[in-house]
Amino acid sequence: MRLAVLAALVALAAMLAGLARVGSARADERPRDRPGLRIGSKRFTESYILADIAVSVALAAGEADVSHEEGLGGTAIVFRALEEGSIDAYPEYTGTLAEAILHAPASSDLPTLRQALAPRGIEISDPLGFDNTYALAVSGALAAQRHFTNLSDLAGARDLRLGLSPEFLGRSDGFPALAARYGLSTASVQAMDHGLAYEAIARGSIDVADAYSTDAKIARYGLTLLADDRHFFPSYQAVYLYRSDAARRAPKAIAAIRALAGTMDRASIAALNAEVEIDGRTFTSVADEFIRVRTGGAGGQGSGSDASDASEASEASEASEKRPALGPGILTTIRTEGPRHLTLVGVSSFFATLVGVPLGIFAQRSRRIGRVVVGATSVLQTIPALALLCFFIPLLGTGTKPALLALFVYGLLPIVRNTVAGLDGIAPALRESALALGLGPWTRLVRIELPLASRTILAGIRTSTVIAVGGATLAAFIGAGGFGAPITTGLNLDDTNLILEGAIPAALLAVLVEGVFTLFDRTLIPKGLRLPPAAS
Amino acid sequence: MVILDGVEKRFGVRLVVSAITLTVPARASIALLGPSGCGKSTLLRLILGLLVPDRGRVSVAGTLVTPDTATRVRRQIGYVIQDGGLFPHLTARENVTLLARHLRWEKPRLEARAAELAGLVRLDAAALGRYPAELSGGERQRVGIMRALMLDPPVLLLDEPMGALDPMVRARLQRDLKRIFAELEKTVILVTHSLDEAAYLGDEVVLMRDGHIVQRGTMRDLERSDDAFTREFVDAQRGTQPSTQPAAQREPSGGASAGPDA
Ligand SMILES: Nc1ncnc2c1ncn2[C@@H]1O[C@H](COP(=O)(O)OP(=O)(O)OP(=O)(O)O)[C@@H](O)[C@H]1O
Numbered sequence: 001m002r003l004a005v006l007a008a009l010v011a012l013a014a015m016l017a018g019l020a021r022v023g024s025a026r027a028d029e030r031p032r033d034r035p036g037l038r039i040g041s042k043r044f045t046e047s048y049i050l051a052d053i054a055v056s057v058a059l060a061a062g063e064a065d066v067s068h069e070e071g072l073g074g075t076a077i078v079f080r081a082l083e084e085g086s087i088d089a090y091p092e093y094t095g096t097l098a099e100a101i102l103h104a105p106a107s108s109d110l111p112t113l114r115q116a117l118a119p120r121g122i123e124i125s126d127p128l129g130f131d132n133t134y135a136l137a138v139s140g141a142l143a144a145q146r147h148f149t150n151l152s153d154l155a156g157a158r159d160l161r162l163g164l165s166p167e168f169l170g171r172s173d174g175f176p177a178l179a180a181r182y183g184l185s186t187a188s189v190q191a192m193d194h195g196l197a198y199e200a201i202a203r204g205s206i207d208v209a210d211a212y213s214t215d216a217k218i219a220r221y222g223l224t225l226l227a228d229d230r231h232f233f234p235s236y237q238a239v240y241l242y243r244s245d246a247a248r249r250a251p252k253a254i255a256a257i258r259a260l261a262g263t264m265d266r267a268s269i270a271a272l273n274a275e276v277e278i279d280g281r282t283f284t285s286v287a288d289e290f291i292r293v294r295t296g297g298a299g300g301q302g303s304g305s306d307a308s309d310a311s312e313a314s315e316a317s318e319a320s321e322k323r324p325a326l327g328p329g330i331l332t333t334i335r336t337e338g339p340r341h342l343t344l345v346g347v348s349s350f351f352a353t354l355v356g357v358p359l360g361i362f363a364q365r366s367r368r369i370g371r372v373v374v375g376a377t378s379v380l381q382t383i384p385a386l387a388l389l390c391f392f393i394p395l396l397g398t399g400t401k402p403a404l405l406a407l408f409v410y411g412l413l414p415i416v417r418n419t420v421a422g423l424d425g426i427a428p429a430l431r432e433s434a435l436a437l438g439l440g441p442w443t444r445l446v447r448i449e450l451p452l453a454s455r456t457i458l459a460g461i462r463t464s465t466v467i468a469v470g471g472a473t474l475a476a477f478i479g480a481g482g483f484g485a486p487i488t489t490g491l492n493l494d495d496t497n498l499i500l501e502g503a504i505p506a507a508l509l510a511v512l513v514e515g516v517f518t519l520f521d522r523t524l525i526p527k528g529l530r531l532p533p534a535a536s
Numbered sequence: 537m538v539i540l541d542g543v544e545k546r547f548g549v550r551l552v553v554s555a556i557t558l559t560v561p562a563r564a565s566i567a568l569l570g571p572s573g574c575g576k577s578t579l580l581r582l583i584l585g586l587l588v589p590d591r592g593r594v595s596v597a598g599t600l601v602t603p604d605t606a607t608r609v610r611r612q613i614g615y616v617i618q619d620g621g622l623f624p625h626l627t628a629r630e631n632v633t634l635l636a637r638h639l640r641w642e643k644p645r646l647e648a649r650a651a652e653l654a655g656l657v658r659l660d661a662a663a664l665g666r667y668p669a670e671l672s673g674g675e676r677q678r679v680g681i682m683r684a685l686m687l688d689p690p691v692l693l694l695d696e697p698m699g700a701l702d703p704m705v706r707a708r709l710q711r712d713l714k715r716i717f718a719e720l721e722k723t724v725i726l727v728t729h730s731l732d733e734a735a736y737l738g739d740e741v742v743l744m745r746d747g748h749i750v751q752r753g754t755m756r757d758l759e760r761s762d763d764a765f766t767r768e769f770v771d772a773q774r775g776t777q778p779s780t781q782p783a784a785q786r787e788p789s790g791g792a793s794a795g796p797d798a
């Protein structure tokens with residue numbers, strides 16, 4: 001039986017090693033002479049689409065191998081990824097840069113931003129042509145009936161019912177300031193989630209809602225955006241950020257991305273967002289279509305192909321551009337993300353065990369050090385997983401490495417704690433017997449204490465591994481892939497099917513892990529400990 | 537031989553062993569008696585070096601017991617612990633041979649010794665392959681004694697080796713132990729609660745109270761003592777009426793007959 005487990009472990013190790021090789025082979029695939037360009041995106045539809053558009057035109061420049069590091073995270077994470085070079089470019093908004101990166105909301109004009117970022121080796125394209133800012137929206141019918149086009153048209157209208165997102169209501173630079181600037185009536189204002197507010201307007205239970213100006217649902221619900229004619233909202237012009245060294249390494253590709261400046265407008269970007277979020281098309285197909293329309297013909301990712309190839313390709317992509325149904329989607333996720341997820345869990349749990357058990361033994365030996373070790377691992381455990389993931393980005397960049405480290409750190413506590421508990425739980429009489437026999441410390445540990453504590457220690461490793469299966473879904477937030485990839489995309493698109501495509505395989509894997517550990521229990525816990533307790 | 541010289545041990549402020557001086561000559565057997573909590577097990581732990589005395593010195597077979605010599609001393613001592621102390625994850629055989637395997641005995645020698653000891657304590661050979669959870673209480677006690685005897689140590693410390701056994705099993709084990717002590721010429725300290733057992737297995741009896749030795753001598757000395765505590769202790773075991781019958785003519789509890797040298 002032990003041999004069987006040993007064989008299983010060896011097989012698992014071999015599999016992990018194989019996966020690692022596949023991973024590294026993938027990284028080495030690109031010929032040395034072609035520069036690589038990595039384009040990042042944040043975790044929302046528009047960012048994915050803008051990044052895919054950039055990927056397309058950069059590829060078409062025929063100079064570099066371009067990849068899309070999808071949905072790396074929020075502003076802080078993606079910007080840091082750019083800063084430390086794990087990506088070369090990503091789409092951003094001027095207002096966001098001013099506020100979140102420079103912490104100077106007032107200085108959102110391009111020259112100021114360019115001056116601030118130049119020393120960091122980061123450059124900014126010209127504006128792409130549209131703003132994605134806060135705005136107020138009313139139903140098309142109401143706008144037509146009462147001639148609302150500008151925010152100032154709302155001044156003094158006491159009969160309007162407003163449904164505003166809690167964030168917008170709460171911020172001092174949000175609704176209170178806006179109402180003061182435009183003389184809006186605050187008589188009938190209620191807090192309401194974005195999604196609900198649109199429905200409410202459609203049903204006629206409110207008249208005005210706050211919205212993002214390129215929101216996919218604006219067209220869907222037939223809303224009219226009111227112009228910010230007194231320039232209350234900061235400017236959130238869409239731009240691409242790119243690294244100066246990338247511009248030197250792949251000048252044509254970067255030039256192609258910069259040439260996208262001025263080619264986009266609010267309505268068409270909102271339409272692209274809607275095609276993904278409402279019609280369920282893929283980011284890539286929407287991005288390709290944008291480029292086809294713009295260049296008036298062939299284009300997209302297969303740029304080198306002639307016209308007939310391009311039309312075939314576009315037919316094929318037309319057929320496959322709808323996202324697949326749930327069932328096949330799950331299988332696809334298991335096939336494409338499974339190895340990645342398994343690697344994240346396997347490698348991090350393996351090392352957590354390798355470090356956690358000795359750490360636990362050490363902690364149990366010396367009470368004082370023990371308290372420090374267990375305390376420290378507990379503290380690490382209380383850091384939110386995402387914060388921990390982000391914490392390692394400056395050290396290790398984005399992607400697999402920080403994810404592995406974060407999962408490893410997260411996995412330590414259950415193992416350390418259970419190792420300490422298992423050793424503490426050994427009956428004093430047994431401890432005394434081992435000592436009194438005259439066995440040395442090492443023999444006592446290996447022959448007596450660890451076998452006696454094996455059940456508790458294994459339970460800790462099991463807990464840790466199951467936690468890692470769940471935790472690894474968060475790794476997708478920093479671009480490490482795995483079953484979290486469809487989950488993060490699904491969350492952004494509000495697409496339950498897509499979320500399930502990641503969640504179900506993750507749950508299945510957790511069940512599988514439980515099963516494997518039950519097998520481990522049967523073989524690794526000595527038989528004498530699995531017998532019913534002695535009747536004395 | 538085992539020598540304790542002015543040994544003192546405190547747990548916190550409580551003096552659990554106070555200034556005990558006791559010499560157990562080679563091949564002698566001493567029965568240690570006393571009420572629960574008087575420090576008997578603590579005394580054994582001090583001899584094994586499991587506890588370090590606050591004052592005084594312990595030596596075993598001419599070696600002073602210190603943390604440095606403890607391991608060497610322990611291999612001179614066979615210890616049968618109060619609560620059994622068999623390792624549940626090892627079979628009876630593995631429990632018995634653990635230390636010998638650690639010392640790299642050859643397999644034939646291990647087997648031969650285990651078989652010999654099984655014969656000595658009258659343990660069914662089949663029981664050797666079973667785990668402690670699969671053994672009866674009496675079998676477990678026998679395995680514990682086998683383990684203590686494995687390396688043929690000159691000194692045996694037995695802490696209530698027959699606790700919680702039914703009278704018949706107990707009597708059988710007592711007879712076997714008496715035979716073993718005599719045949720193997722061990723220096724023995726045996727802790728027991730039973731006056732009869734003490735009389736049957738010990739050349740001498742030591743009565744303890746609150747960490748002191750109240751009296752040391754033969755059973756006859758004990759029964760003739762004028763000391764109030766000793767009388768009370770003896771009477772409590774013999775029923776309310778003070779007894780004048782010499783212990784040596786009594787049988788150990790369970791009805792086994794006393795040996796000629798008791
Ligand atoms: N590690 C310890 N820490 C604190 N007190 C202890 C410790 N070990 C024993 N004691 C106390 O020392 C006293 C003597 O204990 P010891 O085990 O030697 O008693 P004993 O004579 O063997 O009793 P029994 O016949 O019940 O086994 C008891 O009161 C016990 O509570």
Ligand SMILES: [Mg+2]
Nearest residue numbers: 576577578618
């Ligand atoms: Mg005791």
